[in-house]
Amino acid sequence: MGIVGTGFIGPHHIDAVRRLGFVDVVAVAEMNDALAKSKAEALGVPKAYGNYEAMLDDPDVQVVHNTTPNYLHFPVNAAVIAKGKHIVSDKPLALTADQARQLRDQANKAGVVNAVTFSYRGNPLVQQMRHAIAAGQIGTPRFIFGHYLQDWLLKDTDYSWRLEPEKGGASSALGDIGSHWCDLAQHVTGLRITHVLGEISTVVPRRKRPKGNREAFAAAGADEAFDLVDIKVEDLASVMVRFDNGARGTFTVGQVCAGHKNDCFVEVCGSTASMRWVQEEQNQLWIGRRDKANEILAKDPSLIDPAVQSYAHMPGGHQEGWPDAFSNIMRDIYGFIASGKKASDARPPAYASFEDGYRANVIVESILESARAGSVWTKVNY
Numbered sequence: 001m002g003i004v005g006t007g008f009i010g011p012h013h014i015d016a017v018r019r020l021g022f023v024d025v026v027a028v029a030e031m032n033d034a035l036a037k038s039k040a041e042a043l044g045v046p047k048a049y050g051n052y053e054a055m056l057d058d059p060d061v062q063v064v065h066n067t068t069p070n071y072l073h074f075p076v077n078a079a080v081i082a083k084g085k086h087i088v089s090d091k092p093l094a095l096t097a098d099q100a101r102q103l104r105d106q107a108n109k110a111g112v113v114n115a116v117t118f119s120y121r122g123n124p125l126v127q128q129m130r131h132a133i134a135a136g137q138i139g140t141p142r143f144i145f146g147h148y149l150q151d152w153l154l155k156d157t158d159y160s161w162r163l164e165p166e167k168g169g170a171s172s173a174l175g176d177i178g179s180h181w182c183d184l185a186q187h188v189t190g191l192r193i194t195h196v197l198g199e200i201s202t203v204v205p206r207r208k209r210p211k212g213n214r215e216a217f218a219a220a221g222a223d224e225a226f227d228l229v230d231i232k233v234e235d236l237a238s239v240m241v242r243f244d245n246g247a248r249g250t251f252t253v254g255q256v257c258a259g260h261k262n263d264c265f266v267e268v269c270g271s272t273a274s275m276r277w278v279q280e281e282q283n284q285l286w287i288g289r290r291d292k293a294n295e296i297l298a299k300d301p302s303l304i305d306p307a308v309q310s311y312a313h314m315p316g317g318h319q320e321g322w323p324d325a326f327s328n329i330m331r332d333i334y335g336f337i338a339s340g341k342k343a344s345d346a347r348p349p350a351y352a353s354f355e356d357g358y359r360a361n362v363i364v365e366s367i368l369e370s371a372r373a374g375s376v377w378t379k380v381n382y
């Protein structure tokens with residue numbers, strides 16, 4: 001495995017892959033030689049490349065992870081596929097739906113394994129929820145709702161490349177975390193979002209952009225120099241959705257909501273019961289009932305369905321978390337690669353493909369289109 005980009009999320013990809021035990025992390029590529037060398041040393045990776053093109057020529061690198069800022073997803077993913085190597089891209093798959101479609105088609109034509117890290121699919125109770133809903137345990141899904149709220153952009157001194165359309169895309173909150181929510185809601189229900197009605201806003205319209213470098217999600221330093229810049233992308237969005245079985249839904253995303261750190265939840269109300277999974281309390285699954293007491297199912301391999309037991313690694317009462325879910329995703333992806341399957345073969349559930357990444361890009365673009373048109377119902381054209 002070789003990885004391009006070793007900022008916030010890159011080292012978590014390395015950690016998740018190392019935990020599998022059958023993959024060697026052989027190389028990192030960064031923006032320049034010095035950074036690549038220092039990151040490789042810090043992460044204990046043998047080879048360092050100051051540009052990703054050089055790493056792609058390394059025959060020891062068979063699978064490439066792309067954990068660069070969004071604007072580099074398209075060129076890096078395309079270059080990896082052109083070399084005939086397997087690609088694991090972080091989300092969003094590309095800046096636009098058109099770019100994402102090109103990547104999906106290019107990967108399918110080349111026959112390389114292509115994955116997008118929609119990480120919440122790897123949680124044991126997300127898989128339990130998906131399995132239970134598919135088995136009819138809550139009846140027909142009728143209403144699917146939730147939110148994904150964070151607070152790291154609350155202050156006008158908070159800043160990230162995610163706020164610059166050329167680097168992050170035409171959307172900020174929706175592309176960054178709305179893409180996760182849409183994938184999660186569709187994954188647990190097995191349904192497709194067909195129509196959206198979006199209302200978006202920029203509640204912090206001017207921000208202090210630091211003149212120097214600042215690590216992802218870090219707060220501003222006391223005497224940091226800055227430029228005052230206008231923000232053109234949304235930091236808050238509320239969306240009504242329709243699913244392909246006629247179910248209705250609604251969700252809000254925002255990164256300007258104090259106290260909400262990584263507050264993602266999804267609830268599905270079915271014709272006989274409801275089910276809710278909350279990321280910040282991810283070892284519990286709430287089951288709502290009409291004619292008997294509600295239940296809380298604690299994550300416990302002996303209590304969840306045998307079909308999804310392999311996603312839980314610790315006995316009941318031993319909490320599992322975000323890195324464990326991330327490693328589960330890598331297990332599904334690399335298990336698929338190691339068994340020599342073709343990209344077109346049926347995939348394990350926690351492995352989201354470029355097709356899934358493309359769909360998330362299309363949904364986000366449709367929400368922006370809806371909002372631009374005055375918040376009107378808009379068909380999602382995949």
Ligand SMILES: NC(=O)c1ccc[n+]([C@@H]2O[C@H](COP(=O)([O-])OP(=O)(O)OC[C@H]3O[C@@H](n4cnc5c(N)ncnc54)[C@H](O)[C@@H]3O)[C@@H](O)[C@H]2O)c1
Nearest residue numbers: 005006007008009029030031067068069070090091119216
């Ligand atoms: N799946 C998840 O839950 C999740 C979580 C966080 C971030 N992400 C995604 O991961 C990606 C990276 O986010 P981040 O928060 O780690 O960003 P970051 O800014 O912390 O890291 C980006 C890294 O890419 C490197 N880079 C920039 N240009 C490069 C180039 N030309 N060649 C090689 N490396 C280059 C930077 O030096 C930096 O190390 C984003 O697309 C983001 O959406 C996904």
